[in-house]
Amino acid sequence: MRRLIISTLITxxxxxxxxxxxxxxxxxxxxxxxxxxALDDWHISDDGKEEGVDAVVDRMMELFTPDVxxxxxxxxxxxxGPVMLVGSGQVRKWVDKLARTHVKLNYVIKRQTEKEVxxxxxxxxxxxxxxxxxxxxxxxAGYSLRKDRRRFMELGAVFIQFREDGKIQRFRLLLAEKxxxxx
Numbered sequence: 381m382r383r384l385i386i387s388t389l390i391t392x393x394x395x396x397x398x399x400x401x402x403x404x405x406x407x408x409x410x411x412x413x414x415x416x417x418a419l420d421d422w423h424i425s426d427d428g429k430e431e432g433v434d435a436v437v438d439r440m441m442e443l444f445t446p447d448v449x450x451x452x453x454x455x456x457x458x459x460x461g462p463v464m465l466v467g468s469g470q471v472r473k474w475v476d477k478l479a480r481t482h483v484k485l486n487y488v489i490k491r492q493t494e495k496e497v498x499x500x501x502x503x504x505x506x507x508x509x510x511x512x513x514x515x516x517x518x519x520x521a522g523y524s525l526r527k528d529r530r531r532f533m534e535l536g537a538v539f540i541q542f543r544e545d546g547k548i549q550r551f552r553l554l555l556a557e558k559x560x561x562x563x
Contacts, residue, residue, distance in 0.1 A: 391414075398453075401513070405503045405513065405515045406501050409515055411443070415443060418482065422435070422479070436479055437475050441475060443548050444468050447467060447549075448467065448471055449549070450470075450474070450550070451463070451464055451551070451552040453543045453554070461535045467545075474526060477518060480526065481526050482524065484524040485522075485523050488502055488521075499518070502519065503516075503517045508541060511543065512544050513542060514540070515538075515539075517537070518537050519535070521555060524560075530560060534556055534559070535555070536553065538554075539551070539552040
Protein backbone atom coordinates (compact mmCIF):
# COMPACT_ATOMS: atom_id res chain seq x y z
CA MET A 381 0.00 0.00 0.00
CA ARG A 382 2.78 2.36 0.92
CA ARG A 383 4.54 1.71 -2.41
CA LEU A 384 1.29 2.40 -4.25
CA ILE A 385 0.91 5.77 -2.52
CA ILE A 386 4.53 6.75 -3.21
CA SER A 387 4.26 5.59 -6.81
CA THR A 388 1.02 7.57 -7.26
CA LEU A 389 2.59 10.71 -5.78
CA ILE A 390 5.61 10.41 -8.09
CA THR A 391 3.31 9.98 -11.09
CA UNK A 392 1.26 13.02 -10.07
CA UNK A 393 4.38 15.14 -9.56
CA UNK A 394 5.68 14.10 -12.98
CA UNK A 395 2.31 14.98 -14.55
CA UNK A 396 2.31 18.41 -12.88
CA UNK A 397 5.87 19.01 -14.09
CA UNK A 398 4.91 18.12 -17.69
CA UNK A 399 1.83 20.34 -17.44
CA UNK A 400 3.91 23.25 -16.13
CA UNK A 401 6.35 22.84 -19.01
CA UNK A 402 3.53 22.69 -21.56
CA UNK A 403 2.16 26.04 -20.38
CA UNK A 404 5.44 27.91 -20.12
CA UNK A 405 4.44 31.62 -20.44
CA UNK A 406 7.54 32.68 -22.38
CA UNK A 407 7.24 29.78 -24.83
CA UNK A 408 3.51 30.44 -25.35
CA UNK A 409 4.16 34.13 -26.04
CA UNK A 410 7.07 33.45 -28.39
CA UNK A 411 5.08 30.80 -30.27
CA UNK A 412 2.18 33.23 -30.80
CA UNK A 413 4.51 35.98 -32.04
CA UNK A 414 6.46 33.60 -34.30
CA UNK A 415 3.30 32.31 -35.96
CA UNK A 416 1.92 35.83 -36.36
CA UNK A 417 5.16 36.97 -38.01
CA ALA A 418 5.07 33.92 -40.29
CA LEU A 419 1.77 35.08 -41.85
CA ASP A 420 3.76 36.80 -44.60
CA ASP A 421 5.80 33.67 -45.44
CA TRP A 422 4.03 32.98 -48.74
CA HIS A 423 4.46 34.23 -52.30
CA ILE A 424 2.72 34.88 -55.59
CA SER A 425 3.79 32.51 -58.37
CA ASP A 426 4.88 33.55 -61.84
CA ASP A 427 1.36 32.88 -63.11
CA GLY A 428 -0.19 35.12 -60.41
CA LYS A 429 -1.41 32.45 -57.97
CA GLU A 430 -1.05 32.86 -54.21
CA GLU A 431 1.06 29.97 -52.94
CA GLY A 432 1.35 29.05 -49.28
CA VAL A 433 -1.11 31.53 -47.79
CA ASP A 434 -3.52 28.83 -46.64
CA ALA A 435 -0.68 26.92 -44.94
CA VAL A 436 0.46 29.92 -42.85
CA VAL A 437 -3.14 30.74 -41.90
CA ASP A 438 -3.76 27.10 -40.93
CA ARG A 439 -0.60 27.10 -38.80
CA MET A 440 -1.76 30.22 -36.91
CA MET A 441 -5.25 28.79 -36.46
CA GLU A 442 -3.83 25.66 -34.78
CA LEU A 443 -3.38 27.84 -31.69
CA PHE A 444 -7.10 28.62 -31.21
CA THR A 445 -10.08 26.71 -29.81
CA PRO A 446 -13.16 26.42 -32.03
CA ASP A 447 -15.11 28.73 -29.68
CA VAL A 448 -12.37 31.34 -29.26
CA UNK A 449 -13.34 34.89 -28.33
CA UNK A 450 -11.01 37.54 -29.73
CA UNK A 451 -10.83 41.32 -29.62
CA UNK A 452 -8.68 42.83 -32.36
CA UNK A 453 -8.00 46.25 -33.88
CA UNK A 454 -10.07 47.16 -36.94
CA UNK A 455 -8.66 46.95 -40.48
CA UNK A 456 -11.09 49.60 -41.68
CA UNK A 457 -9.67 53.10 -41.27
CA UNK A 458 -13.18 54.48 -40.66
CA UNK A 459 -14.01 52.19 -37.74
CA UNK A 460 -13.48 53.32 -34.19
CA GLY A 461 -12.87 50.84 -31.40
CA PRO A 462 -12.04 47.15 -31.39
CA VAL A 463 -13.63 44.33 -33.36
CA MET A 464 -15.08 41.39 -31.41
CA LEU A 465 -14.63 38.02 -33.12
CA VAL A 466 -16.56 34.96 -31.94
CA GLY A 467 -15.45 31.50 -33.00
CA SER A 468 -12.58 30.22 -35.07
CA GLY A 469 -14.38 31.02 -38.35
CA GLN A 470 -14.31 34.76 -37.64
CA VAL A 471 -10.76 34.61 -36.27
CA ARG A 472 -9.69 32.74 -39.44
CA LYS A 473 -11.10 35.56 -41.60
CA TRP A 474 -9.13 38.13 -39.57
CA VAL A 475 -5.91 36.07 -39.74
CA ASP A 476 -6.39 35.49 -43.48
CA LYS A 477 -6.96 39.21 -44.11
CA LEU A 478 -3.85 40.07 -42.10
CA ALA A 479 -1.81 37.56 -44.12
CA ARG A 480 -3.08 38.92 -47.44
CA THR A 481 -2.77 42.65 -46.67
CA HIS A 482 0.50 42.87 -44.71
CA VAL A 483 4.13 42.07 -45.52
CA LYS A 484 7.37 42.27 -43.56
CA LEU A 485 5.54 41.41 -40.34
CA ASN A 486 7.82 42.03 -37.39
CA TYR A 487 6.02 41.81 -34.07
CA VAL A 488 8.50 41.79 -31.20
CA ILE A 489 7.94 41.17 -27.51
CA LYS A 490 9.25 44.21 -25.70
CA ARG A 491 12.18 43.43 -23.44
CA GLN A 492 13.19 45.22 -20.28
CA THR A 493 16.69 45.87 -19.07
CA GLU A 494 18.23 46.94 -15.83
CA LYS A 495 21.84 47.75 -16.59
CA GLU A 496 22.08 44.81 -18.98
CA VAL A 497 22.66 44.71 -22.70
CA UNK A 498 20.27 41.91 -23.72
CA UNK A 499 17.15 42.52 -21.67
CA UNK A 500 14.61 40.12 -20.31
CA UNK A 501 11.31 39.03 -21.83
CA UNK A 502 8.54 40.52 -19.73
CA UNK A 503 5.70 38.02 -20.04
CA UNK A 504 3.28 38.21 -17.15
CA UNK A 505 1.25 35.13 -16.26
CA UNK A 506 -1.46 33.98 -13.90
CA UNK A 507 -3.08 30.58 -13.48
CA UNK A 508 -6.77 30.88 -14.33
CA UNK A 509 -9.34 29.85 -11.67
CA UNK A 510 -11.08 27.52 -14.19
CA UNK A 511 -7.79 25.97 -15.34
CA UNK A 512 -5.29 27.06 -17.90
CA UNK A 513 -3.06 30.10 -17.93
CA UNK A 514 -3.46 33.78 -18.72
CA UNK A 515 -0.50 35.71 -20.12
CA UNK A 516 0.12 39.30 -21.15
CA UNK A 517 3.03 41.12 -22.71
CA UNK A 518 3.90 44.34 -24.50
CA UNK A 519 4.76 44.29 -28.18
CA UNK A 520 6.26 46.52 -30.81
CA ALA A 521 4.54 45.89 -34.14
CA GLY A 522 6.29 46.64 -37.40
CA TYR A 523 4.74 45.85 -40.78
CA SER A 524 4.23 47.08 -44.33
CA LEU A 525 0.99 47.19 -46.27
CA ARG A 526 1.05 44.82 -49.22
CA LYS A 527 -0.74 47.24 -51.58
CA ASP A 528 1.74 50.13 -51.41
CA ARG A 529 4.58 48.94 -49.12
CA ARG A 530 4.13 51.83 -46.68
CA ARG A 531 5.79 50.84 -43.40
CA PHE A 532 4.17 51.34 -39.97
CA MET A 533 5.03 50.83 -36.31
CA GLU A 534 2.70 50.51 -33.36
CA LEU A 535 3.15 49.87 -29.68
CA GLY A 536 0.69 47.48 -28.12
CA ALA A 537 -0.20 44.76 -25.67
CA VAL A 538 -1.41 41.19 -25.97
CA PHE A 539 -3.64 39.37 -23.49
CA ILE A 540 -4.19 35.65 -24.03
CA GLN A 541 -6.01 32.99 -22.01
CA PHE A 542 -4.86 29.44 -22.71
CA ARG A 543 -6.81 26.34 -21.80
CA GLU A 544 -4.98 23.52 -20.06
CA ASP A 545 -4.37 21.88 -23.46
CA GLY A 546 -2.45 24.98 -24.61
CA LYS A 547 -5.16 26.24 -27.00
CA ILE A 548 -6.19 29.92 -26.96
CA GLN A 549 -9.68 30.44 -25.52
CA ARG A 550 -9.62 34.26 -25.29
CA PHE A 551 -7.39 36.72 -27.03
CA ARG A 552 -7.06 40.50 -27.04
CA LEU A 553 -4.67 42.54 -29.18
CA LEU A 554 -4.44 46.23 -28.37
CA LEU A 555 -2.46 48.52 -30.67
CA ALA A 556 -1.86 52.22 -30.16
CA GLU A 557 -2.17 54.75 -32.95
CA LYS A 558 0.09 53.71 -35.80
CA UNK A 559 3.02 55.79 -36.96
CA UNK A 560 4.26 55.64 -40.52
CA UNK A 561 7.97 54.95 -40.84
CA UNK A 562 9.55 57.35 -43.30
CA UNK A 563 13.14 57.09 -44.52
